[in-house]
Amino acid sequence: RDGLAVSGEFIPYGRQIIEDDDVAAVVSVLRGDWLTTGPTVVAFEEEFAAFVEAPHAVAVSSGTAALHLSALAADLGPGDEVIVPALTFVASANAARYVGATVVFADVDPRTWLIDLDSVRELITDRTKAIVGVDYAGAPCDWPALRGIADAHELVLIEDAAHAPGATINSRPVGSIADFTCFSFHPVKHLTTAEGGMVTTTTVERAARLRSLRGHGIANDFRARESAGTWEYDQRELGYNYRLPDTACALGLSQLHKQPRWLARRREIARRYDQAFSGMPHIETQVVPEGRESAWHLYPVRITAPDAAEARARAFSHMREAGIGVNVHYRPVYLNSYYRDLGYPEGLCPEAEAIYSGLLSLPMWPGLTETQQDRVVSTLEAALRG
Numbered sequence: 550r551d552g553l554a555v556s557g558e559f560i561p562y563g564r565q566i567i568e569d570d571d572v573a574a575v576v577s578v579l580r581g582d583w584l585t586t587g588p589t590v591v592a593f594e595e596e597f598a599a600f601v602e603a604p605h606a607v608a609v610s611s612g613t614a615a616l617h618l619s620a621l622a623a624d625l626g627p628g629d630e631v632i633v634p635a636l637t638f639v640a641s642a643n644a645a646r647y648v649g650a651t652v653v654f655a656d657v658d659p660r661t662w663l664i665d666l667d668s669v670r671e672l673i674t675d676r677t678k679a680i681v682g683v684d685y686a687g688a689p690c691d692w693p694a695l696r697g698i699a700d701a702h703e704l705v706l707i708e709d710a711a712h713a714p715g716a717t718i719n720s721r722p723v724g725s726i727a728d729f730t731c732f733s734f735h736p737v738k739h740l741t742t743a744e745g746g747m748v749t750t751t752t753v754e755r756a757a758r759l760r761s762l763r764g765h766g767i768a769n770d771f772r773a774r775e776s777a778g779t780w781e782y783d784q785r786e787l788g789y790n791y792r793l794p795d796t797a798c799a800l801g802l803s804q805l806h807k808q809p810r811w812l813a814r815r816r817e818i819a820r821r822y823d824q825a826f827s828g829m830p831h832i833e834t835q836v837v838p839e840g841r842e843s844a845w846h847l848y849p850v851r852i853t854a855p856d857a858a859e860a861r862a863r864a865f866s867h868m869r870e871a872g873i874g875v876n877v878h879y880r881p882v883y884l885n886s887y888y889r890d891l892g893y894p895e896g897l898c899p900e901a902e903a904i905y906s907g908l909l910s911l912p913m914w915p916g917l918t919e920t921q922q923d924r925v926v927s928t929l930e931a932a933l934r935g
């Protein structure tokens with residue numbers, strides 16, 4: 550990576566921020582009695598639930614585990630169809646595959662780059678059981694409308710909010726709306742536990758089911774047995790070990806306290822990019838509709854030059870050579886070999902494919918300085934001029 554930097558330091562598209570108090574929080578748990586399922590898990594779950602105004606939060610070992618457990622707790626299985634937007638990370642669709650369900654890819658809206666409601670309505674059949682909405686780049690989907698569609702057809706609503714902790718729609722935080730909302734704490738996301746995730750949910754029953762599935766399908770953990778004075782446990786269903794340890798939760802809790810500050814910084818960076826690109830030829834940016842506040846995990850731009858794919862490829866290498874860590878999020882999921890082999894054809898979601906051909910994610914993380922940001926903008930401008 551360093552070898553690519555020819556002018557100044559390398560600017561990554563995103564990265565974690567670990568401060569002294571984060572380190573101290575982890576060390577303090579390491580020196581305590583609980584390394585894995587202890588009081589810090591509960592504290593992290595409670596504070597995270599409060600942050601997104603959700604009734605319940607269940608900490609798990611990754612964002613992918615969060616999606617898998619949501620699919621299980623929603624009772625999805627073979628024969629069921631699950632609608633997933635094409636423009637997302639593969640994990641959003643894989644969750645349905647883990648439980649043997651069929652993925653039906655919805656196209657995205659050409660302005661918001663989020664799941665297209667007309668596409669969703671057209672794809673609903675007798676077999677549809679769930680809709681997975683993805684808050685791409687941090688911008689919330691139209692959740693009230695998706696709720697309406699889901700209720701009319703008795704579907705489960707799963708939200709992949711890996712990009713969106715702190716995002717709101719009509720002042721309601723994501724995490725409090727869908728039946729299951731999944732978050733990721735991978736280092737490149739808003740807050741990190743190294744690996745980790747969270748599911749927030751709306752009912753006690755769903756939270757209990759998620760907790761059971763997180764721990765082998767055993768309803769009570771050993772502390773509950775201890776306090777009841779019994780050694781007995783009963784595995785009632787097939788669960789997993791998807792626990793998030795106390796050590797990781799200590800890091801997550803410490804990072805969570807910084808979210809308001811970091812979110813404000815991400816929004817400021819997004820505003821500066823928006824200003825820089827408004828009116829710049831051959832560049833489109835994501836439209837965030839009135840009433841919605843993005844959490845800005847990514848700042849993707851769409852290059853709209855006549856041959857977008859070629860212009861994007863040129864811009865990508867130009868910026869990498871200039872030490873700017875641009876990336877592409879994402880190739881439509883069904884264009885991956887695994888999904889191609891399942892029979893999904895090219896051309897399935899034309900908007901997602903057209904957007905993808907010009908996509909480029911620019912550096913977006915709270916540690917990005919204004920000087921670095923200006924360098925990103927001028928380098929992209931120069932790259933597009935050719």
Ligand SMILES: *Cc1c(COP(=O)(O)O)cnc(C)c1O
Pocket residue numbers: 611612613614637638640641683709711712732733734735744745746
């Ligand atoms: C990061 C991410 C995930 C998976 O999260 P992990 O914690 O890496 O398992 C799922 N969906 C989206 C959209 C993501 O960006």
